[in-house]
Amino acid sequence: MNAAADLPHVLVVDDNPDASEVLALLIETEGFTAATAATLAQAREQVASHRPDLVFLDLNLPDGNGIDLLAELKNDQTTSSIKVVLLSGLLKPHLKDEAHLLGASAVLLKPLDHGQLSAALDHAR
Template identity: 30%
Template sequence: MIKRIHVLEDDSDIRYIIEYLLKDEGYELQLSSSVSELKSKLRDSLPDLFIIDVMLPDGNGIEICDDLKNDMFTKHIPVIVMSANPRSKQMSSQACADDYISKPFDLDDVVKRISNLLVKKTA
């Protein structure tokens, strides 16, 4: 079964790189550039994993992660938080993020982390 990943990233270049990388790995993607767009798309379907940037034009990825982990419909879905700010790693842990990726990131490492989380979810 094809796994769906929702990427919330406002930087179009980073979003494109992640999209290209993950489509090449066989994942189906939902892409959002804002929190409002994410919320709108979640009404249609839920992904198997979220990748969320911290600095967003209309919100904070740490708060979004916390909201997702406290919502009965999404709390079971793994969340990876991404940021260039080193302080975000500790904050993402407090928000119950399943993993943290520091920007700039290694493409192979991103694929490995996603795969590990999706395997844990199905186990």
């Protein structure tokens, strides 16, 4: 049996490759497996093929808005249980409210500090 298959899986969706790789490495040091996606299209493919337990989802992506993917995940019975943490470099109050109404577990300002990351991962365990 593959031990990695038993670990919770996290998907990091961010179009900044350095930011997504660093976050994925930090997630792996916390005892999770991690994958990255740079677009909504790649994120949809990852969700369909690897069904993550948690998604860290950037708000602004080259092919759309992270809010759109959040809504898709939460409105689909097969993915509605996936926890989603929305990330943004600039948070506007109405977006934070909208994300929570759509089912986001948290809405956090980038860059994340270790405490925020740990809290989000604890919530996904």
